[in-house]
Amino acid sequence: MIRFIDTFRDRFGVELICRILGATARGFITSRGYRAAKTRTPAARTVRDEVLVEEVRRVHAANYGVYGARKMWHALRRAGWDVGRDQTARLMRLAGVTGVVRGRKPRTTVPGSIPDHRPDLVMRDFKAPAPNQLWVADITYVRTSCGFVYTAFVIDAYSRRITGWATRSSMTTEALSLEALEHALNTAQGSTDQLVHHSDYAEDFVIPRNRALARAGTDR
Template sequence: MTFIDQHKQEFGVESICRTLTAAGTQIVPSTYFAFKTRPPSRRTIRDEELLVHIRRVRAENFGVYGARKLHAQLRREGISVARCTIERLIRSAGLRGASRAKGPRTTIPGNGPDTRPDLVERDFSATAPNQLWVADITYCRTFSGWVYAAFVIDVFSRRVVG
């Protein structure tokens, strides 16, 4: 419908619908005009009202509430709504609650034998700087996702060198 709205002044609704039908998307001009003139359904109106409440409750609770806690809070406030409705609305609005899930899986076992040589023979000691460096990788959860950091450490001084 947005495509038709954007191009109807240039091509006309009937010719756009004819072209879309030829391309495999069957749409009749009367369907388009009925969609544009039809008032919003009761479900659409109710969904908009509920989204206002959902966003308010999430804002009051630092954006960590998921469907289960949103449902409980709205019920405590006297707003009767099904949990599946809340799940549908937060999914369509692109909202998510905070997850207690574990971190990302960083170690995946291989299929075959480990053929990499142990160059230090598990002896992680050094008598002077710059004799032995080891590497480590770690990750940290942020609001925008997981951040990975790799370090190169001098074994003697235990300082990050890279």
């Protein structure tokens, strides 16, 4: 509460802030209590925290801003500060610093081992005169609490509507890309006889089930 009043006292005044908030917050600090708190000698923990927070910021900056709570705790102990790990985490929150989370970034594009000679049927022109004339596809990834998952989308170039999608924990053509394409074909409205499916996937999309899927295999 003291910090809140300090922030807005120059704009509204201490008495007005305490009077308005006191009407809705039972037991809220009064203007007399605020002034008493401001003149009261700071607690030993508060004084020590102020010193340690500056030390945390210094150590964090000296180590390229990558230290988390565990490494920061060891660094402070080496510097002679008697602090615990939980206390270090609290001080880092007060200092507004965090560690870098290391991890391998998922790859959604992998170069093929052999040249891709399939023709570009659309010649990089991603415009369509009508629905179900051109579908374009891509893969992305989403971070979840259980790790990364890959998601494939099929988008109609005419309406920009997502016509099919699939989500998997692994990025394989059969389990992800083709599933998204099959989903789009199964839910498509209208004829798909003139459909071209364009993607940057490294593997061929040849499924001899219908003409749309066969044509999809001719474009990369």
